[in-house]
Amino acid sequence: MQRSVLAVMAATGIAAMAAPETSEAQSFDCAKAATAIEKQICNDPNLGLMDSELGSVYGALRSSLAGESQAELRASERAWVQERNACDPQSDCATQAYAQRLHALSKKYGVFTGWSGTFQSWADVQFSITDTDGSSYEIAVSGAGQNWQCSGTFAASQSADGSTLTVSGDSGDVAIETAGTGLWVPAGIDAIAESKGFCGASAPSLSGFYVRSSSADTPDARFDRAPFVHPQIIREFATGLSDTGDQVVAINLTDSQSSNRFAGEFTVAPDLKGGAPIVTMSDGDEQFSYQFIGAMENGIQVIKTTQSSSDGTGVFPTLMLLSFRQDHGITVNSAASEIAQGAARRLLFKHGELLVLSDRWQGELKVDGNRIFIGANESPLPNSGDDFSGWLTYDAGDTAAQ
Numbered sequence: 001m002q003r004s005v006l007a008v009m010a011a012t013g014i015a016a017m018a019a020p021e022t023s024e025a026q027s028f029d030c031a032k033a034a035t036a037i038e039k040q041i042c043n044d045p046n047l048g049l050m051d052s053e054l055g056s057v058y059g060a061l062r063s064s065l066a067g068e069s070q071a072e073l074r075a076s077e078r079a080w081v082q083e084r085n086a087c088d089p090q091s092d093c094a095t096q097a098y099a100q101r102l103h104a105l106s107k108k109y110g111v112f113t114g115w116s117g118t119f120q121s122w123a124d125v126q127f128s129i130t131d132t133d134g135s136s137y138e139i140a141v142s143g144a145g146q147n148w149q150c151s152g153t154f155a156a157s158q159s160a161d162g163s164t165l166t167v168s169g170d171s172g173d174v175a176i177e178t179a180g181t182g183l184w185v186p187a188g189i190d191a192i193a194e195s196k197g198f199c200g201a202s203a204p205s206l207s208g209f210y211v212r213s214s215s216a217d218t219p220d221a222r223f224d225r226a227p228f229v230h231p232q233i234i235r236e237f238a239t240g241l242s243d244t245g246d247q248v249v250a251i252n253l254t255d256s257q258s259s260n261r262f263a264g265e266f267t268v269a270p271d272l273k274g275g276a277p278i279v280t281m282s283d284g285d286e287q288f289s290y291q292f293i294g295a296m297e298n299g300i301q302v303i304k305t306t307q308s309s310s311d312g313t314g315v316f317p318t319l320m321l322l323s324f325r326q327d328h329g330i331t332v333n334s335a336a337s338e339i340a341q342g343a344a345r346r347l348l349f350k351h352g353e354l355l356v357l358s359d360r361w362q363g364e365l366k367v368d369g370n371r372i373f374i375g376a377n378e379s380p381l382p383n384s385g386d387d388f389s390g391w392l393t394y395d396a397g398d399t400a401a402q
Helices: 004-011 036-043 045-064 065-084 093-110 189-196 231-237
Strands: 117-120 127-131 136-144 149-158 164-169 172-179 180-186 208-215 250-252 267-268 277-285 286-295 300-306 316-333 338-354 364-367 372-373 390-393
Touching: 004 189, 036 045, 036 093, 045 065, 045 093, 045 208, 065 093, 093 172, 093 180, 093 189, 093 208, 149 189, 164 189, 172 189, 231 250, 231 277, 231 286, 231 300, 231 338, 286 364, 300 364
Parallel strands: none
Antiparallel strands: 117 127, 117 208, 127 136, 136 149, 149 164, 164 172, 172 180, 180 208, 250 338, 267 277, 277 286, 286 300, 300 316, 316 338, 364 372, 372 390
16 A cells, blocks of 8 residues: 555655745756746746645655556646646746646645645745634734735635635635645735735735645544545444444544555545535445534534445445544553553544444434434435434443543
């Protein structure tokens, strides 16, 4: 199994790389620039920074992937280069092309490591982003030059799939996008900053690409928004279609979330009915996905899992009840000839699965207090039988807080 993308990004230093000097921002030698696009990149410091980021991200991804996945990455990169080279160097076509390519890589391969941290533009403007409640963020803007100074704070909200932060203003909303390990900030941000009096008239635009210059501590993985618990971890908990009982009941998230064992690409798709995003991974002809339903008052996390059979004849949903726990590993103290308490770790504990949903089941699910509501089966598909419907109460005591 290949190393996870996040592990490779960290090992190569890309996830926390500092903003490069403008004169050396691009990924190639400007003395050898031959095409109009190459010369445009060398003359535009924002483009140069984006080209450097793309070179670093692409190189790390190419090293982390193998087989068909690596071939797909290379093919998409070749196609993108042709599109970029066809851009009019007198327009912003190349800039938009880089922003779109970096955003696409962020979403497809999980390159982006979280909003919290510090990001810097070519003009030395900094965005310091702080998580205030898991879905809302504060963006502190700072920077100064010979004739200008910027200072102020934006409030921003995260999208359901974690790929954008929206800043609202009188002139409209602006969606800041992930771009590789950095940020792409649209031009509309300047109007909001001006209305708030953040910068003087001589200040550079706040729009453009921002490279990640430092990261806050990696936020805990979760089910309802990024960073999502890797679906391979949840799949490890799931009882196989030909088995019974609970074979695996606890996994160390601290060591598993970005491990080689629980690696691989997965997608995050919005729920058309307004629920939490659906997180899906593929393994050959089989698919496994989960969706967060809600958290009980006792801390139990309720998720709906779905696994499809390899021949496509069945789609089998279950409700899985999980909780997060804290404990410690062990370490050997040779000097004292003892086994001592080791580092703290965060565990994901499985209380069990509710096998009350039949093949192709569709219906309402919700959590209220310590109860789960299972609606009537509304599936129009064949072989979708009648199931239990109504409220189920689960009194787990304080086990989830351990």
